[in-house]
Amino acid sequence: MTTARHIVTLLKSHIAGDEDRFLSIAMQLAAHEARQGHGKLAQELKDLVDAAKSRDARIAKSSRPVPLFQPKGELAGLLHVRYPDLRLTDMILPDSLRSRLHRVLGEQRQQASLREHGLVPRRKLLLVGPPGSGKTMTASALAGELHLPLFMIVLDGLITKFMGETAGKLRLVFDAMQA
Incomplete structure (x- = not known):
C-alpha cells in the first residue's frame, strides 16, 4: 500500500470510528517508513501507536460499566x-x-x-x-x-x-x- 493509500485508509477508519483498524494502518505506515530508511519517523509512529493503545487500555479499565443486571x-x-x-x-x-x-x-x-x-x-x-x-x-x-x-x-x-x-x-x- 502506498503512503497516500495509507492516509486515505486512516481517514476512513477514523470516520468509521474503527480505532483498531486505525492503529493497524498506522503500524503499517510505520513499517513502510522503516523500509524507506526513515527509522526516526518509523519509531515515532510506533511510539504514538503504543501510547494510544496503552491509553485505550487505561480508559477501558477506568470506565468499566457498572453491572446493571445481576441474575437473582x-x-x-x-x-x-x-x-x-x-x-x-x-x-x-x-x-x-x-x-x-x-x-x-x-x-x-x-x-x-x-x-x-x-x-x-x-x-x-x-x-x-x-x-x-x-x-x-x-x-x-x-x-x-x-x-x-x-x-x-x-x-x-x-x-x-x-x-x-x-x-x-x-x-x-x-x-x-x-x-
Whole structure:
C-alpha cells in the first residue's frame, strides 16, 4: 500500500470510528517508513501507536460499566454475567472471519447512521463450530469491544432429568434476555 493509500485508509477508519483498524494502518505506515530508511519517523509512529493503545487500555479499565443486571433467584444458578476485557486484536483469526466480525462491530457502532437510511443493525449472531473452536472467546471479544455484558448459561444448572423442568428453566433464561 502506498503512503497516500495509507492516509486515505486512516481517514476512513477514523470516520468509521474503527480505532483498531486505525492503529493497524498506522503500524503499517510505520513499517513502510522503516523500509524507506526513515527509522526516526518509523519509531515515532510506533511510539504514538503504543501510547494510544496503552491509553485505550487505561480508559477501558477506568470506565468499566457498572453491572446493571445481576441474575437473582432461580436465574442466579442459570446465568453468569461478566464484562469481558478481551478485544478482537487479542485473537488470532483468519482475515475473512476478522473482516466479518469488524463488519458486525461497525454496524453496532454506526446504528444511528443505519437507522437514518431505514436499516437496522444485526441483533443476533449465531456462532457455530466444534468445542474449542473459539465461539465463547469470539462472543467475549465482541462484548468487550462494545462494552456490553456477556451472558453465559450455566449448563449444569439448566439441564435436569425432567424434560419439562429443563424447558421451564430455558424459558426463564430467554424471558430474562427479552427484559
